[in-house]
Amino acid sequence: MRKMLKTFFILEKSNKRNIFTCIFVGVFVLGLVLFVKTEDLGNATKENSSEYQSLSSALIKFQNVDATENGNGSELYRNLVLQRRLVSTQNMALIMDLPEIYLNSSIELASLRADAFELDGYDDVAIYLPSKIENQFKLVFLQHVKKTGMSLSVDSLSYFPFLAYLFGVLGSVWFVFMSLYSCGIMMEDFRHTSLIKGYPVTFNKYVIAKCISSMLIVGVILLELFVCSLPLIYFNGTGNSSYPIAIFDGIVQVYPIVKYLAVAIVYMICISIFTILLSVILNVLLKNMYLTLFVELLLYIFPVLFPSMISLFPLNPFNYLNFTDVYNGQTLDLPNPVALNGMQGLIYIGLSIVIMGIAVKYFLSTGKLQKFRGVS
Amino acid sequence: MWAYFKFEFIQFISNRKNIAIYVILLFFWCYYALIIAPVYNPIEKVDESEIEARYLTRAEFLDNVVLTDGSHALTRFAAAIYPEWNDYDKARLDAIEHGKMEDYAEATAKWYAYADQMIFKSGRGVLFYNPGYYTYGNNYATMDGHYAYSYSASRFEGYAEAKSDLSINVFEERTALQTLQRLLDSYLPIILMISCILFTVDIVLKDRRNPTLVQGLPISDWRKMLVKGGVSLLGCILTIIPLSVGLLIIGSQNGFGDFALPVPIYSAGENLFTNVMMGEYLIQNMLFTIFWFLFIISLLLLVSVMMKNEFVNLLAGCVFIFAEFIYFKRGMGAFGNVQWYPTNYVQVGQVISGYRNYLYATESLTLGNGLTVMGLCTSIFLLITFLISNRRKFRLL
Numbered sequence: 001m002r003k004m005l006k007t008f009f010i011l012e013k014s015n016k017r018n019i020f021t022c023i024f025v026g027v028f029v030l031g032l033v034l035f036v037k038t039e040d041l042g043n044a045t046k047e048n049s050s051e052y053q054s055l056s057s058a059l060i061k062f063q064n065v066d067a068t069e070n071g072n073g074s075e076l077y078r079n080l081v082l083q084r085r086l087v088s089t090q091n092m093a094l095i096m097d098l099p100e101i102y103l104n105s106s107i108e109l110a111s112l113r114a115d116a117f118e119l120d121g122y123d124d125v126a127i128y129l130p131s132k133i134e135n136q137f138k139l140v141f142l143q144h145v146k147k148t149g150m151s152l153s154v155d156s157l158s159y160f161p162f163l164a165y166l167f168g169v170l171g172s173v174w175f176v177f178m179s180l181y182s183c184g185i186m187m188e189d190f191r192h193t194s195l196i197k198g199y200p201v202t203f204n205k206y207v208i209a210k211c212i213s214s215m216l217i218v219g220v221i222l223l224e225l226f227v228c229s230l231p232l233i234y235f236n237g238t239g240n241s242s243y244p245i246a247i248f249d250g251i252v253q254v255y256p257i258v259k260y261l262a263v264a265i266v267y268m269i270c271i272s273i274f275t276i277l278l279s280v281i282l283n284v285l286l287k288n289m290y291l292t293l294f295v296e297l298l299l300y301i302f303p304v305l306f307p308s309m310i311s312l313f314p315l316n317p318f319n320y321l322n323f324t325d326v327y328n329g330q331t332l333d334l335p336n337p338v339a340l341n342g343m344q345g346l347i348y349i350g351l352s353i354v355i356m357g358i359a360v361k362y363f364l365s366t367g368k369l370q371k372f373r374g375v376s
Numbered sequence: 377m378w379a380y381f382k383f384e385f386i387q388f389i390s391n392r393k394n395i396a397i398y399v400i401l402l403f404f405w406c407y408y409a410l411i412i413a414p415v416y417n418p419i420e421k422v423d424e425s426e427i428e429a430r431y432l433t434r435a436e437f438l439d440n441v442v443l444t445d446g447s448h449a450l451t452r453f454a455a456a457i458y459p460e461w462n463d464y465d466k467a468r469l470d471a472i473e474h475g476k477m478e479d480y481a482e483a484t485a486k487w488y489a490y491a492d493q494m495i496f497k498s499g500r501g502v503l504f505y506n507p508g509y510y511t512y513g514n515n516y517a518t519m520d521g522h523y524a525y526s527y528s529a530s531r532f533e534g535y536a537e538a539k540s541d542l543s544i545n546v547f548e549e550r551t552a553l554q555t556l557q558r559l560l561d562s563y564l565p566i567i568l569m570i571s572c573i574l575f576t577v578d579i580v581l582k583d584r585r586n587p588t589l590v591q592g593l594p595i596s597d598w599r600k601m602l603v604k605g606g607v608s609l610l611g612c613i614l615t616i617i618p619l620s621v622g623l624l625i626i627g628s629q630n631g632f633g634d635f636a637l638p639v640p641i642y643s644a645g646e647n648l649f650t651n652v653m654m655g656e657y658l659i660q661n662m663l664f665t666i667f668w669f670l671f672i673i674s675l676l677l678l679v680s681v682m683m684k685n686e687f688v689n690l691l692a693g694c695v696f697i698f699a700e701f702i703y704f705k706r707g708m709g710a711f712g713n714v715q716w717y718p719t720n721y722v723q724v725g726q727v728i729s730g731y732r733n734y735l736y737a738t739e740s741l742t743l744g745n746g747l748t749v750m751g752l753c754t755s756i757f758l759l760i761t762f763l764i765s766n767r768r769k770f771r772l773l
Contacts, residue, residue, distance in 0.1 A: 016684075021687075039705075054512045127508075129512060180690070288392055290578075291392060291396055
């Protein structure tokens with residue numbers, strides 16, 4: 001087995017696919033660093049101005065009337081006017097550098113918005129305001145910041161917040177990336193059958209060795225993510241590694257960035273193993289790397305195209321492969337909302353990995369490698 | 377050479393990967409035609425109740441307003457601009473009531489032109505475009521509205537000239553040809569280009585499986601590659617078949633539209649928009665898309681002979697298609713020569729309709745420039761491929 005692994009390392013090391021994947025990932029991360037830098041992502045002043053504009057547009061729908069307690073405006077109108085006033089307060093607090101006022105007005109704004117969802121006629125202005133779940137995230141996050149007394153970040157993203165952002169972006173596309181990377185995992189060997197016919201191992205061991213060597217490359221890629229983000233330390237500093245992030249796992253709550261990163265990495269590793277095993281099975285069944293890729297991608301977008309399938313097949317691991325959406329509670333905004341729990345998702349993906357492992361062991365390995373001699 | 381073409385084409389068409397691509401495209405277009413297209417909800421609708429509500433409110437204001445020296449400036453402004461505006465709204469309402477499509481188109485064209493003039497030039501911060509543009513987080517809502525109103529004004533002017541049958545579906549751009557036009561403006565070009573990449577990605581390297589068979593053919597490597605490029609171009613053009621199935625489904629539901637329908641083209645001049653015919657627009661798009669196919673095919677042939685790895689082919693193609701998302705920023709055309717980057721032309725429909733120019737704030741992303749740049753790049757790729765394939769040490773596989 002060790003010799004097998006050693007052989008694979010030598011092969012993988014010089015494989016153009018791996019080299020180019022690493023270069024591609026590096027360029028992508030550096031590009032994202034520059035994007036964050038030029039777009040000034042996370043800068044509160046900028047986000048504030050767009051909030052103000054959205055509220056103003058929402059208020060166009062109403063006649064301008066007295067917005068005080070005993071005025072004749074509707075309750076929603078009063079609520080929106082008050083929201084706009086609070087956004088102005090936030091802006092003032094930012095300019096004058098008064099973090100406490102900024103925090104308090106933000107909390108007040110979020111709770112006002114939470115009230116607004118119950119008011120009459122909200123549907124008309126819904127497109128100008130964040131969705132219910134987004135607002136809930138914000139409220140929980142701000143309350144946590146207030147409770148712990150840490151300072152609210154109002155500058156553009158520094159190293160740790162950027163990592164959280166990066167893993168969020170990657171979370172949606174990691175499966176796609178992995179299926180692109182692994183769709184031909186067996187094909188290259190199948191093409192030189194005379195070579196692998198000579199391996200003195202069973203099919204199981206061959207697959208395991210293949211998976212381990214691929215997973216090592218995945219490990220290198222994950223490491224690369226951290227390394228390539230380092231320039232941001234120079235631009236914007238390290239940032240606070242225990243800064244909270246609001247996420248949804250059954251309930252809305254906050255995770256420190258480090259914990260979020262840990263969960264994301266566990267998820268990414270599980271998804272990687274899942275994809276590699278799936279690719280192995282499909283490679284053997286379909287004997288074509290592109291068909292493998294298409295089948296994987298179709299399975300992935302199926303819950304997106306037909307959202308009602310999610311509640312119909314709750315055990316389907318493909319519901320959870322976009323873990324960013326799962327942790328952002330995106331499925332709660334669907335016409336028929338489903339609460340997907342990230343931890344359960346991990347269990348389902350783990351179960352599928354076990355099932356696929358068994359399938360590889362008992363169904364694909366009857367006979368030895370020679371069985372796949374005829375594959376082209 | 378012709379025999380080799382047939383040989384390659386039969387391989388191409390019986391390749392299971394290529395069949396799968398056609399099937400998936402067919403599935404997507406059917407999904408689009410049956411599920412996405414029927415719920416298309418344009419912002420500029422033919423909405424009688426919306427027009428009526430606006431008309432009545434303003435008519436009431438005009439009936440009751442008394443202008444004195446003490447009147448607020450905005451009251452005077454409103455009293456000055458609403459009468460003409462309301463005339464157009466009245467004409468639109470009457471036309472809907474009597475079912476006169478041409479009158480509706482004429483009044484609506486004037487309405488959009490007048491509304492845009494009032495909102496964009498005189499009424500900043502007081503008057504607003506249709507609230508559909510001001511969504512949460514959109515900082516460019518006014519610019520979007522300005523574009524859409526001028527676009528609609530030009531479009532309805534074209535309808536009023538009445539070269540084609542008019543209906544509500546035509547006004548709301550729901551007919552098959554107009555759906556195609558909207559798709560060309562959004563993600564259709566990207567789908568076509570990805571299909572092109574997937575068709576071309578293994579066309580050279582598939583021969584590695586049976587090298588002895590192919591090496592015996594009495595034809596030079598360079599010519600082989602030309603033939604392979606031709607086959608894959610033909611394959612890309614055949615993607616029209618699944619697309620037309622989707623369009624047939626849409627057409628049977630909402631009507632087909634016709635080739636004389638106007639398509640407004642943006643240019644930063646005195647008149648923001650000029651109309652061209654739908655047929656002309658589609659032909660231009662087809663031409664440009666074929667240039668893109670040639671670009672991608674020649675790029676992938678080059679990468680194939682240089683790197684000899686399918687995965688690298690795939691990455692190289694995708695980088696060119698998705699690069700624009702990384703650096704694109706609205707209005708960046710004012711700061712550099714954007715016309716020299718082939719990646720700026722990915723959105724074929726938007727380049728031809730001028731919307732890319734509007735987003736980049738430039739005038740240089742035109743069809744002519746695009747064809748020049750794409751043609752130049754294609755020639756360079758082919759030239760390098762030619763030089764490489766003529767080296768004495770070169771081996772195709």
